[in-house]
Amino acid sequence: MTKSRTARLQFTLELMISLVIFTLLLGAGVIVLLFALWKSGRVRHWTAGLGRRRFLNHLSRKNRGKILHYDTSNAQAAQESLLVEILKKHQNTEYGQKHNFKDLIDVPSFQKLHPLTRYSDYKDYIQRTKEGQENILLQGRPHALITTTAGTLTNPSMIPISTKSTKELFLQGTAVYLEVIQSNFPEALEKVAKFTFSPNDNHFEAGITIIPHPSVCFFSLLEKIYSSPIPLHTSMSHYEILYIQLLFALKDMDLRILEANYSWFLRHVFSILEEHWESLITDIQQGRLNPEFKLPLNIRKQIENGLIPDAVRAEELRAQVKEGFCGIAKRVWPNLQVVITLESGGSDLDRQILKDTICQGVPFYSPLYYTAEGLCGVNLWPAEDVPHYTLCPRSAFFEFIPVDTSDQDQPQTLCIQDVSEGKAYELVITNRDGLYRYRLGDVVQVTGFHNRSPILELLYRKSQTLNVRGERISESSFHESLLHTVNMWPGASLLNYCCAESRIMGQFSGGSDPHYKVFVALKGVRDLSEEQRYKLDQTLQEHFPIYKSFRFKGSIGPVRVHLTSPKSFLKLTELVANLSGVPLDCVQVTRTLKYQELAECMWKQVFS
Known part of the structure; x- marks a missing residue:
């Protein structure tokens, strides 16, 4: 071998070694850089972003909006076929056999032979389902039970929900x-x-998941966004x-x-x-x-x-x-x-x-109108100040009770094609999971139609109505009267409020005549005169003739207005969460107190 050839081989070897060392150093530098980026969170955000974009691209390919458009264009047919499907699916359950589902072949027979129901009609069935018994309300056993504070405070209602x-x-x-x-x-x-x-906050009983809110059912999917x-x-x-x-x-x-x-x-x-x-x-x-x-x-x-x-x-x-x-x-x-x-x-x-x-x-x-009992509607108009929801014709079978007959035990109901724009109704739902002609207690107004499906605005919940003598003042109406009154208190603005009927106050009722106790947190004032407080009673008399007549007869006493701090309302909500077992972020705001424990919680925090 000549010296020149030896030199070339040595040069080539040294070059290869240098390239290997350079590659190793470059790789180490990349690793250090990636580690630093990971430490800062940028790589995690980037990889999370990729997962998020794949998830959203997958959703957009499904084009669920077009499917909703088709369903709402054929709303009556979708409702009728869904009801028949539900009844046929559950005809061999204990509930289905007891109520002769095999004889319920269409909407008229269903409405004629099955009464309107409330939670008390299902309490025993749900308790046995909770204990692990199968084929009670629905085929097999539910995917989960959703907790809702619609029941008693310390024993909240539970609503079955299936995988479907x-x-x-x-x-x-x-x-x-x-x-x-x-x-x-x-x-x-x-x-x-x-x-x-x-x-x-999920837990299990008899192998069934107990969840605090319907959204938890698919939280693992939405984690991607x-x-x-x-x-x-x-x-x-x-x-x-x-x-x-x-x-x-x-x-x-x-x-x-x-x-x-x-x-x-x-x-x-x-x-x-x-x-x-x-x-x-x-x-x-x-x-x-x-x-x-x-x-x-x-x-x-x-x-x-x-x-x-x-x-x-x-x-x-x-x-x-x-x-x-x-x-x-x-x-x-x-x-x-x-x-x-x-x-x-x-x-x-x-x-x-x-x-x-x-x-x-x-x-x-507010994207959805849904409850533990089922999905009711979806909001297609995010720019509007007041949320409106297109009723989803294939999520459940819906009926409507005209609000002027909703105090009856078994009033006549209307179907999706029979409701009128501008009218208010109590909503009734038959879902896929064992609730039939179930009175939600929600009062909605039909504000229009999306194709052939009603557009709904949630007005109030009947459970939040004030009623000591049959006067029935809804939550939304009382709110309007309170705002009107606060505007007459110089410098005051309303931060929070709730109210209670005196009958639940026990030793703190403050008089024999039934009346409303109103707890308010205000900004801009530290106290109110008796004259200022009485303005709320005057406003209620002006707005509600029935209330005025009871006040004139002396069968309802004047409203008592009590001042409290904004933090007292957080304590109230924490108490609801603790007593019901529902996580704090899943507790809906409480305006009308129905339990003595809650009313006394507010009373103890009154400073004026």
């Missing part, structure tokens, strides 16, 4: 409203922060969980959607921001979690792995806080497009306060 219904609730409801969001708020679903406790999950631990308080969720939301200035089950709960989240903003911003600046939180070290480490010091973001947040909290949501998250909360009876005040203050300039969207 869970799927239909997602496809006919959730999938449709996700398409609505994609159409109306482009790219909004790329960054969603949801404030919640409920997904971790939410921001990265935050590790939770049973030792965490409600405050700590919401603080941590809020901390991560504040870190990300690119959020597009804020979501919570109910508006009152979102108000509670923002109250934490108003009270603890200094601590939250310090945690973002220093890249750590408040050391006062006594969390297990492994949980704290997992949480802090997602936090890196961010002095720039901290200064941005401080600057926005200095400008005040009115409109701060849009200033903290400049790309925020919509707030999602569910409409519920009595939620008007909470939603309006958020729209006027913290979330000024951001539209609110």
